[in-house]
Amino acid sequence: MTYEQVEVPDEGEAIEVVDAKNDELDVPDTPVIPILYGDGIGTDVGPAAQKVLEAAANATGRDVSWMQVYAGESARERYDENLPEDTVEAIKEFRVAIKGPLTTPVGAGFRSLNVALRKTLDTYANVRPTYHLEGVPSPVSEPQQMDMVTFRENTEDVYAGIEWEAGTDEVQQVKEFVEEEMGFDDTIHDGPVGIGVKPITEFGTKRLVRKAIDYALERGRDTVTLVHKGNIMKFTEGAFRDWGYEVAEEEYGEEVITEDTLWEERDGQPPEDAVVVNDRIADNMLQQILTRTEQYDVLAMPNLNGDYLSDACGAQIGGLGIAPGANFGDGLCLAEPVHGSAPKYAGQDKVNPTAMILSGVLMFEYIGWDDAAQLVRDACEATISSKQVTYDLHRQIEGGEKLATSEYADAVVENIEQLA
Numbered sequence: 001m002t003y004e005q006v007e008v009p010d011e012g013e014a015i016e017v018v019d020a021k022n023d024e025l026d027v028p029d030t031p032v033i034p035i036l037y038g039d040g041i042g043t044d045v046g047p048a049a050q051k052v053l054e055a056a057a058n059a060t061g062r063d064v065s066w067m068q069v070y071a072g073e074s075a076r077e078r079y080d081e082n083l084p085e086d087t088v089e090a091i092k093e094f095r096v097a098i099k100g101p102l103t104t105p106v107g108a109g110f111r112s113l114n115v116a117l118r119k120t121l122d123t124y125a126n127v128r129p130t131y132h133l134e135g136v137p138s139p140v141s142e143p144q145q146m147d148m149v150t151f152r153e154n155t156e157d158v159y160a161g162i163e164w165e166a167g168t169d170e171v172q173q174v175k176e177f178v179e180e181e182m183g184f185d186d187t188i189h190d191g192p193v194g195i196g197v198k199p200i201t202e203f204g205t206k207r208l209v210r211k212a213i214d215y216a217l218e219r220g221r222d223t224v225t226l227v228h229k230g231n232i233m234k235f236t237e238g239a240f241r242d243w244g245y246e247v248a249e250e251e252y253g254e255e256v257i258t259e260d261t262l263w264e265e266r267d268g269q270p271p272e273d274a275v276v277v278n279d280r281i282a283d284n285m286l287q288q289i290l291t292r293t294e295q296y297d298v299l300a301m302p303n304l305n306g307d308y309l310s311d312a313c314g315a316q317i318g319g320l321g322i323a324p325g326a327n328f329g330d331g332l333c334l335a336e337p338v339h340g341s342a343p344k345y346a347g348q349d350k351v352n353p354t355a356m357i358l359s360g361v362l363m364f365e366y367i368g369w370d371d372a373a374q375l376v377r378d379a380c381e382a383t384i385s386s387k388q389v390t391y392d393l394h395r396q397i398e399g400g401e402k403l404a405t406s407e408y409a410d411a412v413v414e415n416i417e418q419l420a
């Protein structure tokens with residue numbers, strides 16, 4: 001592939017895909033990794049994360065050949081467009097990339113760049129690991145019990161965006177169809193109404209649940225919980241649960257066992273190293289993450305449940321400055337922090353880069369650099385527990401030392417060098 005808008009670094013090699021469906025990659029010791037700083041505070045946290053990740057790669061005998069790519073403000077400045085084709089192509093070609101937040105200006109005609117990227121790359125699983133770093137202030141008394149990974153379906157349910165506005169001809173047509181053709185008369189109140197459609201497909205569900213189970217097997221997790229609202233929405237959320245169980249029962253042999261089979265056939269004792277698949281109703285699950293935190297591992301869910309649950313999990317371990325994420329497709333990973341571009345802090349060298357740094361941990365794990373990933377996580381924890389923190393945590397920690405974004409990154413790099 002030849003690029004006109006971005007430069008491929010002279011050094012480094014591309015990560016090759018061996019088997020996309022199974023995320024099997026051939027990773028060189030000096031991979032080319034596209035990095036997109038993004039908008040707003042992206043220009044603060046992006047370089048900070050880059051420095052830390054590079055230090056961890058070097059400390060484990062590797063190197064990263066960073067390839068700068070652009071979208072949003074940085075792309076408008078350079079090329080007068082929001083999402084250059086070369087940026088998308090580079091992520092597709094090099095398979096693994098990291099990005100900062102992108103601003104979605106409010107106003108008609110402006111498509112969310114994140115949605116456009118997600119659609120073009122078909123990154124159908126939004127993944128957020130939620131674990132507590134010692135020293136990070138939390139609203140719960142035992143935040144260390146939280147160690148979950150949420151897999152949120154990224155392409156259907158409310159993200160399909162199929163809805164019609166009250167007062168339009170379209171909504172009237174849909175209402176008439178639902179009432180007259182589908183037999184739901186006397187169901188929708190008279191007067192203005194907005195109507196949405198919630199598609200949940202077998203295809204979309206199964207590939208998401210497969211990703212979650214594969215992840216659990218690979219990373220030695222004990223359970224995958226399907227979180228749904230199938231008691232009320234039987235044919236969408238209930239179908240998600242049923243198709244999820246089908247994947248568990250039909251595709252993995254003895255490696256995966258459902259909770260029902262476990263009790264019927266094994267008196268609740270799982271085979272060694274097996275993953276147990278169970279399900280919970282979403283509202284119950286929101287309680288359980290608080291009351292039975294330790295019992296859950298990997299959660300797989302449709303889009304809207306995932307939206308609520310992943311934020312609720314994130315709040316328990318310290319919030320936005322800390323929360324990492326990644327979008328996975330088949331043989332493709334685009335890591336990104338959960339937070340947005342926080343424009344009022346942009347360019348002040350002030351905000352917390354931990355979320356972006358830990359997104360890099362997910363990316364390193366994806367390419368099999370577990371030692372480098374662990375080093376980054378340990379170094380962040382060492383830095384925060386020695387009370388060297390950015391302003392957001394500083395105001396909650398007594399006697400802490402307040403660092404700028406770049407100073408915090410330097411402190412993490414020092415800890416990497418000491419821990420390596």
Ligand code: NAD
Nearest residue numbers: 101102103104105114320321338339340341342351352392
């Ligand atoms: P936001 O996450 O940008 O900021 C909300 C608040 O959270 C900030 O004012 C700040 O107090 C705090 N915060 C966020 N990140 C922080 C960090 N790293 N360190 C310390 N504090 C931090 O959310 P918003 O204000 O709703 O959105 C701003 C813009 O970001 C919008 O245009 C939105 O569309 C976009 N956004 C992008 C993404 C993405 O690119 N993935 C995600 C969310 C929002």
